[in-house]
Amino acid sequence: MLIPRTPRLSLPIATLALLAGSALSGCNSQRPLQAIWEKGDFYYGTKDYAAAEAEYQEYLDRRPENTTVRYGLARSLAAQGRWPEAREEYRALVDINPLDDRFVDGYVDAMYQTGDTVQLLDFLNQRAAGRATVSDHLRLGRYAQRIGDIDGAKAAFANAARLDGGRSVRPWVAQADLFAQIGDTPNELLSLRRAAYVDPMNPEVQERIRTLGAIPGPTAGVRPAEFVDPAPVRR
Structure with a gap:
C-alpha cells in the first residue's frame, strides 16, 4: 500500500510562511502603548531624559x-539642551492646539534659547494683538524684558493691567520686577503699592514694600488708574 506523501512547500511559499510567522511574533512582542507612556514619565521624573x-x-x-506624549518628548529634548529639536516639537504642538499655554511657553522658550529673538517677538506680538489676553501680554512683556526691550516690556505690562481692569496682582508685580531690574526704585515701589491695593494680604508684595523701606499694611495700597470696580451683583 502506497502512503501518500505530503507535498513540499515551494521555496517562495515557505519563505512567506516564515515571514508571516515572524511578523505575527513581532506584533505580539510589542509593548503596550500605556506601558511605554508610563515608562517615559518615570524616566522623566528621575531626570533620565535620554x-x-x-x-x-x-x-x-x-x-x-x-499631544501629551509629544509634550513629554519636547520637554525631554529641552532638558538635554537640544533646543532646535525641542522647538520643532513645540511648534507642532502649537499648530495643533494654540490655546494651550504649556505648548506656547515651551515654544517661545525654545525660540529664545536658539537666539531667534526676531521671530520670537513677532510671534508674541501677533498673539497679543490677536487674542488680547492678560497672559499673552504678560508673556510678551517678560520676553521683551529678557531681550532688553525695556520700552516694549513697559507697554506690554501696562496693556496687561488695562485688560483686566487693574484688578490682578500679576501685571503690577511684573512691572515692579522690571523697574527693579533697571534700578528705578520709586516706580518699583509704586507698582508694588498698586499690587497691594488689589491684594492687601499678599505676603510677597508686603515684604517687598518693607524691603524698599516703606511701611506695609492695609494703608500701603495705591488705587491704580486702570482699576475698574466689580459690577454689583443683582439680587
Whole structure:
C-alpha cells in the first residue's frame, strides 16, 4: 500500500510562511502603548531624559497624534539642551492646539534659547494683538524684558493691567520686577503699592514694600488708574 506523501512547500511559499510567522511574533512582542507612556514619565521624573526621549519617541512612532506624549518628548529634548529639536516639537504642538499655554511657553522658550529673538517677538506680538489676553501680554512683556526691550516690556505690562481692569496682582508685580531690574526704585515701589491695593494680604508684595523701606499694611495700597470696580451683583 502506497502512503501518500505530503507535498513540499515551494521555496517562495515557505519563505512567506516564515515571514508571516515572524511578523505575527513581532506584533505580539510589542509593548503596550500605556506601558511605554508610563515608562517615559518615570524616566522623566528621575531626570533620565535620554531614556524618557526614547520611550516617548517609540510611543509616537505608533501613535503620533498624542499631544501629551509629544509634550513629554519636547520637554525631554529641552532638558538635554537640544533646543532646535525641542522647538520643532513645540511648534507642532502649537499648530495643533494654540490655546494651550504649556505648548506656547515651551515654544517661545525654545525660540529664545536658539537666539531667534526676531521671530520670537513677532510671534508674541501677533498673539497679543490677536487674542488680547492678560497672559499673552504678560508673556510678551517678560520676553521683551529678557531681550532688553525695556520700552516694549513697559507697554506690554501696562496693556496687561488695562485688560483686566487693574484688578490682578500679576501685571503690577511684573512691572515692579522690571523697574527693579533697571534700578528705578520709586516706580518699583509704586507698582508694588498698586499690587497691594488689589491684594492687601499678599505676603510677597508686603515684604517687598518693607524691603524698599516703606511701611506695609492695609494703608500701603495705591488705587491704580486702570482699576475698574466689580459690577454689583443683582439680587
